[in-house]
Amino acid sequence: MQVLLSAYSYLQQFSLVSVIVRLLLAVVLGGIIGFERERHGRAAGLRTHVLVCVGSAMATLIGHYCLTLADYSGDPLRIGAQVLSGVGFLGAGTIISNGRFQVTGLTTAAGLWATASIGLAVGIGFYEAAAFCAFLVVFTMSILSWVDSRVIRKNKNVHIYMELNSAESVNEVLSMLSGKFNAKNIQITAPRSSIAGNCGIEARLIIKHKEEVDGVIQQLLENEHVIYALPSA
Numbered sequence: 001m002q003v004l005l006s007a008y009s010y011l012q013q014f015s016l017v018s019v020i021v022r023l024l025l026a027v028v029l030g031g032i033i034g035f036e037r038e039r040h041g042r043a044a045g046l047r048t049h050v051l052v053c054v055g056s057a058m059a060t061l062i063g064h065y066c067l068t069l070a071d072y073s074g075d076p077l078r079i080g081a082q083v084l085s086g087v088g089f090l091g092a093g094t095i096i097s098n099g100r101f102q103v104t105g106l107t108t109a110a111g112l113w114a115t116a117s118i119g120l121a122v123g124i125g126f127y128e129a130a131a132f133c134a135f136l137v138v139f140t141m142s143i144l145s146w147v148d149s150r151v152i153r154k155n156k157n158v159h160i161y162m163e164l165n166s167a168e169s170v171n172e173v174l175s176m177l178s179g180k181f182n183a184k185n186i187q188i189t190a191p192r193s194s195i196a197g198n199c200g201i202e203a204r205l206i207i208k209h210k211e212e213v214d215g216v217i218q219q220l221l222e223n224e225h226v227i228y229a230l231p232s233a
Contacts, residue, residue: 012125014068019061026050026057026122029134030115036141037108052087052112053119059083060123080120087116111137157204158213162220162229163191164199169225176223177203181216193227202232 011018030053031046038045059079090112114137121130160183164173170188177183183203191198205216213231220229 008127011127014064014125018125022057022061022122022125023054025127025130026053026119029053029118029122029130032134033111033115033118033137033141036138037111049112049115052090053115053122056080056083056087056116056119057123058119060120064124080123083116083120084113087113107141111141158207158216159232160203160205160216160220160229161189161192161232162201162203163193163227164201164225165227166197166225167199170199170201173201173223173225177201180219181205198227 011021027050030050033053034046034049037049059082060077063075063077063079092109114133118130118133118137121127121133162173164170174186177186181203183205186201186203189200189202191200207213207216217229217231220226
């Protein structure tokens with residue numbers, strides 16, 4: 001135990017060995033988070049998270065070096081602050097709007113930002129917090145993702161497109177969607193059939209089971225103004 005404590009105390013100091021250990025630890029912790037994202041087919045996967053974590057650690061080490069060896073009197077954490085703000089642009093690149101009321105990539109973007117923080121902690125030598133934070137990030141992305149999908153989001157969002165035979169019937173159909181189906185994000189669009197006089201409507205419906213989609217479509221078609229209705233990707 002005494003040997004481990006001595007080794008840990010040595011790694012808290014700023015030396016070539018501690019720098020190498022910190023960078024390697026950044027690779028490991030960033031890789032763990034990146035592997036979880038890679039496994040789910042995300043654009044920002046293993047290599048991206050490793051690079052973010054290592055780069056953040058290196059930025060902190062530079063500040064630490066300036067303060068310890070270069071006799072720099074400024075704030076050594078200024079570089080790290082720029083990392084946290086700058087990585088937001090990288091995270092923004094992983095957020096995609098598909099144009100159907102859905103935005104994807106927010107979790108990956110938040111994970112990249114958290115990974116940058118982990119890298120900063122590793123770079124400054126705050127090993128315990130970095131390791132525990134990495135555990136919490138992976139726990140949030142994996143275990144809590146399962147809880148979110150199985151427990152919290154029992155209801156399914158289904159996007160419906162329907163086409164009406166006249167623009168005059170829009171108010172009636174909108175009232176039906178809002179009242180009977182409790183539809184959300186209702187939008188009036190140009191008709192996909194390009195038939196003059198027709199009107200298109202897109203909406204998000206909340207159902208409990210995917211098997212209910214056919215029944216909902218059938219109920220929509222019972223309206224005399226609805227020419228056709230179908231699930232919209």
